[in-house]
Amino acid sequence: MDYSQQRAVGVALLPLIGVLVGALSTGCSSSDNTSSNTSGAGGAAAGTAGQGTAGSNVGTSGASGVGGSGGAPVSGGTGGASGASGTAGSAGSGGSGGSGGASIDGNCSPPDDVYSPIQNLSQTGCVDPTDPTKLTARAIPYEVNSPLWSDGADKTRAFVLPDGKKIHVDATTGKWVFPVGSVLIKNFLFDGKFVETRLFMHVDDMSWAGYSYKWNGQGADKQTEATVVGLDRDEIMFNTGKQTVDWFYPSREDCAKCHNDVAGNSLGPDNGQMYRIATGHTMNQFDELNAKGVFDATPTLPSAAQVLPLPYHSNQLGDPPAGATLDQKARSYLQANCAHCHQPNNGFIMSPFPNFDLRYGTSLKDAKICNAEVSKGAVPGSTSTKILVPGKPMDSILWLRMNAAYTDTGTMVRMPQIATHVVDAAGVKLIGDWITAITTCP
Numbered sequence: 466m467d468y469s470q471q472r473a474v475g476v477a478l479l480p481l482i483g484v485l486v487g488a489l490s491t492g493c494s495s496s497d498n499t500s501s502n503t504s505g506a507g508g509a510a511a512g513t514a515g516q517g518t519a520g521s522n523v524g525t526s527g528a529s530g531v532g533g534s535g536g537a538p539v540s541g542g543t544g545g546a547s548g549a550s551g552t553a554g555s556a557g558s559g560g561s562g563g564s565g566g567a568s569i570d571g572n573c574s575p576p577d578d579v580y581s582p583i584q585n586l587s588q589t590g591c592v593d594p595t596d597p598t599k600l601t602a603r604a605i606p607y608e609v610n611s612p613l614w615s616d617g618a619d620k621t622r623a624f625v626l627p628d629g630k631k632i633h634v635d636a637t638t639g640k641w642v643f644p645v646g647s648v649l650i651k652n653f654l655f656d657g658k659f660v661e662t663r664l665f666m667h668v669d670d671m672s673w674a675g676y677s678y679k680w681n682g683q684g685a686d687k688q689t690e691a692t693v694v695g696l697d698r699d700e701i702m703f704n705t706g707k708q709t710v711d712w713f714y715p716s717r718e719d720c721a722k723c724h725n726d727v728a729g730n731s732l733g734p735d736n737g738q739m740y741r742i743a744t745g746h747t748m749n750q751f752d753e754l755n756a757k758g759v760f761d762a763t764p765t766l767p768s769a770a771q772v773l774p775l776p777y778h779s780n781q782l783g784d785p786p787a788g789a790t791l792d793q794k795a796r797s798y799l800q801a802n803c804a805h806c807h808q809p810n811n812g813f814i815m816s817p818f819p820n821f822d823l824r825y826g827t828s829l830k831d832a833k834i835c836n837a838e839v840s841k842g843a844v845p846g847s848t849s850t851k852i853l854v855p856g857k858p859m860d861s862i863l864w865l866r867m868n869a870a871y872t873d874t875g876t877m878v879r880m881p882q883i884a885t886h887v888v889d890a891a892g893v894k895l896i897g898d899w900i901t902a903i904t905t906c907p
């Protein structure tokens with residue numbers, strides 16, 4: 466039985482992903498992606514400006530060189546002007562490099578060349594350049610009802626719409642459809658310390674691209690910058706002052722596996738996830754955003770049955786609504802953590818793999834999991850071959866795989882197999898309780 470992870474070779478641009486190779490367990494290499502200083506063509510000559518390379522990841526598997534982006538200088542605008550003269554050189558790395566003065570490179574929009582994202586988060590325009598831990602004023606923060614488990618990280622989320630463009634809410638699916646040029650932002654924190662910022666960008670009608678930024682200053686230091694992670698995965702071990710965290714940055718291909726076309730690319734924003742009163746607010750997020758004018762038309766409110774409950778207590782998001790049933794909480798969890806891959810027609814991600822349906826709105830019968838035979842075999846430590854056995858989590862491959870440890874080998878059965886290394890104990894308990902409470906298959 467081959468449990469090895471699929472791994473797309475290619476780029477984060479969804480339609481461009483070509484070849485899928487099996488094998489290749491993850492190799493979350495702990496070595497840093499040292500970026501070689503290949504940028505600069507565009508006149509980053511002056512002084513220290515050249516440090517802000519477009520990061521071609523030396524030593525990664527990195528298909529095709531991530532070439533210099535014509536100089537993505539750390540500061541000082543867009544090159545050109547001062548060009549090779551180097552006059553600004555000795556002034557140091559300040560904003561003196563050229564034509565741009567204190568301006569920054571980006572306007573929080575997708576890069577012209579998806580292989581050359583802006584190197585430093587502070588320069589993307591998505592955050593305050595003087596304090597990148599703060600979002601740009603254009604960013605609109607939001608919360609979701611049912612978060613993705615990411616090894617216990619706290620998260621903040623926001624989106625930035627291109628000027629004059631609006632979100633369209635699909636009346637049938639409740640999906641929030643973002644206009645081309647949108648940038649979605651998610652920060653990952655432990656004990657108030659940033660470890661990662663992810664930017665997910667709507668490049669054109671056909672494609673999105675995802676980038677991960679790795680923060681400096683974990684531990685006691687002030688956090689001043691995050692730099693883009695290369696094509697491959699990366700890892701950092703740091704101490705927040707309260708705990709040591711081993712953190713794994715997904716690869717750009719990993720982004721595309723979860724944020725796939727069938728799931729609709731952006732994964733959080735839809736009616737079921739967004740209908741909530743955000744922490745510290747009094748008005749429903751739906752109404753707040755509508756009042757801000759982000760929609761092209763006032764969306765129909767979701768019915769109670771469509772709204773996802775928070776699956777379990779979260780230090781960040783509080784408690785599930787009092788009325789939420791065990792079934793709703795469990796299904797909400799599976800929706801947020803599994804359904805982007807496990808839903809019908811997800812051929813690219815799943816083919817020729819199982820095609821059961823873990824979406825919230827799908828009945829247990831139609832989910833095709835109850836007493837259903839696995840297609841990928843048993844898992845170590847169990848002889849069961851059923852995805853879900855009523856009343857018996859320990860015989861249910863679905864539960865066993867959620868409870869499986871991360872391993873670095875080709876035999877890993879853990880679900881999800883990417884972007885998490887720590888078992889979600891509360892999630893495992895919830896799904897265990899849910900299976901225990903199911904008495905018979907519909």
Ligand code: HEC
Nearest residue numbers: 612613649650651663665675676719720723731732733884
């Ligand atoms: C294991 C699946 C998975 C992987 C891998 C993954 N994401 Fe996500 N991501 C999600 C889910 C599910 C959500 C929505 C739930 C939430 O916000 O917690 C989400 C939310 C986001 C958001 C907020 C907007 C949205 O689409 O909901 C951003 C931004 C984001 N991810 C960026 C990235 C980037 C960039 C990468 C790769 C570096 C990545 N993600 C990898 C599953 C994944």
Ligand code: HEC
Nearest residue numbers: 468722723802803806818819839840841842862863880881
């Ligand atoms: C990034 C996509 C992705 C996500 C997210 C994901 N899975 Fe999977 N899942 C797969 C793939 C691919 C396979 C087949 C490869 C394998 O056996 O590991 C699989 C296999 C499985 C199987 C075995 C099915 C069989 O017929 O043998 C189960 C059960 C499962 N997943 C449950 C889950 C659960 C529960 C979650 C959420 C907690 C989840 N998965 C999240 C991609 C995903």
